[in-house]
Amino acid sequence: MFFKHLLKINEDLVDKKHLDIFYNYDSKCNLRMAPKLTYLHIHPGPFDKMKVRLAAQVFSATVAAGMSTALNGNLLPIDCQKTIHFINDMDKLFDIFNSRETPNGKIFNRPFNNESPQLDHLIKMTEMFKNLKVINKKNDTDVTNRINFINGWLVSISVLQMLWKSLNSDPNQPYAISTGRVNQDGIENLIGVFRQQHGNSTNPTPVQFIQSFKKIFCLQYFKHSPGANCLEDFDQILTHVSEQPSSNKINQLFAAEEQNHLFNFKSIKIGTVDYRKLNIPEGNAYTYVCGYFMKKCLEKHVCQVCIEYANHQKTLDQSFLLAFFKSYSANDSTNFGKLFMPHDEFYNYVIKLEDIYVDNFSSIAINDNIGSTMKDRLCNVRFSHPCELFNKQFLMDLFIRFRIFTAIRFLNRSMMSETKRKNRKLSILKHL
Template identity: 50%
Template sequence: MFRLQNGNNRNPTSVQFYCAFKKLFCLNYFQHSPDANCIKDLDSILCHLNPAEQTNSSSVIFPEETPITCSTSLKIGTVDYRNLDVPESNALTFVCGYLYSKCLNVHRCEFCIEYGRSQKDLDKTLLLCYFKAYTNKDKTNGNLQMPHTSFYDYINELENLFTKNFAVFAVEKNVGTKLINACYNVPFFNPCEHFDHQYLIKLFVRFRIFSSVTFLNRDLISIRKLRNRKLANLQHL
């Protein structure tokens, strides 16, 4: 029927099909108002499309690949934490001293220096870190600081937050950015208003992600070696 409207054309064009459809269906549909000229209305009805509902058919058949973007918000300009020899007995004290010493490289003033020397009475929990830190000033872990107790409490709260959320964020995108945003919810105090709080959080997050992945890889290697050892023992039975 559509072909007859265009001289029995076997392959009518889209314009010819549009005119035939309007003549055969739409004009008959509006026969109840013979005195009205509905041609313009039909044009607007057939041509009206909601931009919000338009879909590109080519994008459905061949979806565009989402480009992989790497967040640069975790850049801090140092990776020497990879070589830290952290003691097991008082790791928190050692790590806090390292973090604060790196912050002093970014901003150093009298208030920050004094805040980093607040622990003047060394007890058994600080003694190992003190001698380990100052054995050689040229080492990466040399000249560690002994900041105020509030700094240790703050890093401890960050550690608890990281331990609680890392397993959740690790399977998502931008894990570092999400951990940084979560760390800002922990109250922080420093006597110097110019202390680089943002640098401290970024350094902590980078250090903890690196250490977590490193220890996880070591555990996997140990498990693999244990399985291989058991398999070797069974093969020699």
């Protein structure tokens, strides 16, 4: 409904056009503030609208932080503040209903304990949904009574609180629910198997249901391997293989295969590839990405000098807005939560690396040994760190791997977002 209609909350309008303006700007950046947003998120097809994953990625804290940063940069109109607040509130609501036991910095994504701040946010969202009005964009008519999702959210919020009270047998003991496990996927899959037993019957009778249950139960419960001694035979095979002497011919074969490989390159090993799941921002980009680089460097070596260097920034500046909006902090004494905001010299060093990378990547991308060639051109950039044990070599290797990965990732995504086959073929021919 957010895409089709206007949402009116206490005389304030929530409009999708603000998201469109932000995406049109962000999609053209080299480093993006909302990297998961694609063309399908903004213009979903009939089947894409049913995917909860796409909706959760639109109503996310990353999108809200990116839009807030764009608003402070005068890239969005001032009336988009209500849209940003709505996206941020929906992100917290999604976190509460998808909470997990895995500890992280998001307070609302922790297991639901029916206490503040999770309970306060549920009360806030209940009042918001009760006062929410849906306005048709074409004729400005109120279509709230035709919309079902408002009542659906009100029921879900009420049921969650009732479920917690029902499962909490001892009020004096702390109790929490991992709401991410409370779903009906398992039941739907099981019922789907039963329906297939009678010609894909959508509404099987009780007799058909019992027959299907008995059949599936017997087939699965008494299922056994056709070869009773298969495990023993496999153990004997492993024994024979382990007793065979290593052959030099096999090693020579693999060595020859590596030499004759289609791509001739020497891998830059950094020991971590979790940048593949990193959200990459653009405006205020370097402050956020540099914090990630510093975090990974501290995993190689950490001392008091390195910690002080990594948390050098204390005041909120225009270049730190995205990190400020994305931080999840329960401590009011810091502006950036658990995010690292290193010294200015660190940012200047990464910016110099980025400038050289942008100037040279397009010319060396078609050759072999891209990483090694890029490393030769970056090694002349000077950088000094107060700790002698700080791993500068790892920092450079991580930067090279990170930037090559992001370049390939967003290039592939831009090619996949082509809506017409003609344009997609033209885009492929351009990159041959």
